[in-house]
Amino acid sequence: MVTSIGGLSSGIDTTSLINSLIQAESAPQTALKTKVSDYTTSNSAYQTVNGKMKALLTASQDLTKADSWKAAKATSTSTDVAATASTGAQTGDMTFSVTKLANAHRLTAAFAATDTPAVTDGSSFDLTVGTGPDATTTTLSLDDDANTPQGVANAINKANLGVRASVVTTDSGPVLQIASGKTGAANTFTLSGLTTDPKVMTAGSDAELTVGDPSAGGFKVSSPGNTFTGVMPGVTITANKLANNVTVGVNNDTEAIAAKMQALVDAANGSLAQISLSSAAGVSSSSGAKPTGGPLSGDYTVRQLSSQMLSSVSNGKGGFGSFKQLGVQLTQDGKLQFNKDDFLKAYAEDPAKVQDAVSNGLAKSLESVSTAATDSVSGTLTQKIQSGTTMISRLNKEISDWDLKLADRRSALQRQFASMESALSKISSQSNWLSSQTAASNSNGS
Template identity: 35%
Template sequence: MAGGLSIGGLSSGLDTTTIISQLMAVESQSQTALKNRATAVEKQITALQSINTRFSSITAAAAKLLPSTSLGVTSPGAAWTATTATSSSTAVTATARASADARPGSVSFSVNQLATNHSVVTGAPAAADQTVVAGPPFEVSIEFPAAGTDAVRLLVGGNGTVSDVAAAINGDASLGMRATVLQVSPGEFRLQVSSSTPGAAGEFQITGMEEALGEEVLLVQGRDAEIDLGGGFLLTSATGSFDDLLPGASIRPTAVNGEVVTVTVAKDTSAGSAAAKALVETVNTALAELRSQSSSTPGSGGTKGVSGALAGDAVVRSTIQDLLSAVSGSSDSVAPAGVQLTRDGTLVFDQAAFDDLMAKDPARAEALVSGLAERVRAVADRASDPVSGTFTTAITGRRSTVTDLNDQVERWDTRLELRRTTLERQFASLETVLSGLKSQSSYLSSQIAGLPTYG
């Protein structure tokens, strides 16, 4: 707008607003092309990010089948060391846990006692507002015999009630104790104190409240869990769980039933097949994503073709080939372990073939599947490495392109605004000139019409 005023063809009769809009549409074609290009590149970035996620899944699936190193110690893949743990009795729970030194085996024992938390209650009831010890702030002494340490002195506010003592105990987390005020009859309360530390180590003694609340009454004696392996050979556990008795199993007695219980740790052969199947599925998912994003279907009969965001992309094509080569390019075929590449370029997993090889030659089954996992992980790492991966660098480059395109679009905004202002001023000037000419024409016509006529 020129000075905020639009002549609008008052003198020329032209629709200058429409003319300017049409001229601006022609002028903005370059900017529109830049916007379309930026949108297309953003779609490519989204497609690459989706593919990158698929390849991260390949890396995670392969890791379960490949050795890992921690603190200089190399351990087999979790899928090959997985175990199952079973108990012959409901009195003992057995749970398999990840352990590099897990080995098949069994152990039999009887449960003598369970781990318990030490718990006491004050000997005499008190009213809710009754002063436990009158006078100024006083100390409650708490001793831990098993620890062999000095008694803890706990300061309670003056004229404290049972609730005040409970608050003082609960307010010191380092004690590892929990105090609860129990209503044992209408208007009468006792203080129950329990150790949060199981076993004999949690045993404690409280002194300093005997005068008002009497000697503490033992509710539960803190004891360690104890099992008998036979012949009087005893094992104890303060936590109640025997996690080191059989590597690869957590053993926790839950009842004392006088029976001999057998816990068995066995190799979990299903873990290897599940991991191999998962690897095949993640590779197939990645291949499907690659093909979908790079597909190109030409149109026919006036119908427009459909293309993926990365149609014709060389990086995508080479990555597809790398994955297929990782499956079929090894000199030692994975087919005996149940993994094969079909004619349409997808993988299939034959559970029966894998189980058969695991039964006959588990070492070879592990070697074949681990070899496949290593090869596809190498492809995935080259593609999705967070610093140097081909897809990572492609995403970074395209983001830079989008930034540059958006900068150009912004510069075009300024350029087009100046162009519109120029056109509006030019057409406004035209209307002003035409208006002046029209006035002069009218004046001349009136003068000519007033000249005398001679007949």
């Protein structure tokens, strides 16, 4: 450890002098730190633009997929019947009546008292779930000293067979109530071996739709629940109440497609706006002042992206013409504008032609531009970001090396000045001794 005398002998403020020398010698490191700051700022700007271009890639790919143009919307003429359509649902309609709703099977068995024996043999009973050849019978055993209505309920619930039971206290005594956990005729059940014959409170039944007159070419469709799938391809129908003459229709969801077009235009405008902000030309606030502009001012890569996006719109598509026919055009300030009404009108007149113009024209062109920019390996923005990250890492390594050099230089200067102060201190001490000797000699001579 170097101890500085701090100029006690020389009168020089050696600490301040060393700091000044180190500051002067650290100029190259300061320049490196400035470069790191510049690269960090530009890298952040590239990443922001890259994020906007990825959003454009997603929006454009959404319209190059065939399924995006198969969006369907289902409607129902009754508030008691809901209908939804999945992608690819076939257009058309169907009129029907909801003639039955699905019910869960329920049985009850009344007993005189809570301690009344509930099982004939005192130890077990049979529970049969299902009907016909699909029926399954399970023998359930009671816990010790549990030949009671509650004991039967516990055995049923413990078996976990899709049937639940509970004991309800009534004015006439306890009632064992058993219900299926699912609706439908296939989920009915029976109990045998009880001291009281169970009564059917609600018979398990399927929901039913009736189309026309079954005796004159019509038909019925049943479902274990109140939701029907597959009656119309890609359509789900849910009945909430009995209803007559309900019409469910399926049409192309042009509103959904128009929304995707708007999303594409918004994503393109978002990218253009970010590029414009990041690459804005520098302007001097006063004579001789350094111009201040965007972090990517004058950068060819991002300016080219902007030019390519605008060209994708202005060039239209061969064999189709201007995208203005789709409601998409450029504004005077270099933005995209979308007119939903124009798009819907064009799509209604010729859906296939419009789909081709977008999927293989507008959206395809913007997809190509955004892919070339954001590809994880060859993307122009990706390479810029990777190059900047590598440069920042290298510069930070050089800065760290300078920290060691400057630390060594400070230690060396501290040793040099400490040696100088020590030498001056000795000289001063010797000078004082000589002065005292001379004074003593003169005094003796007198």
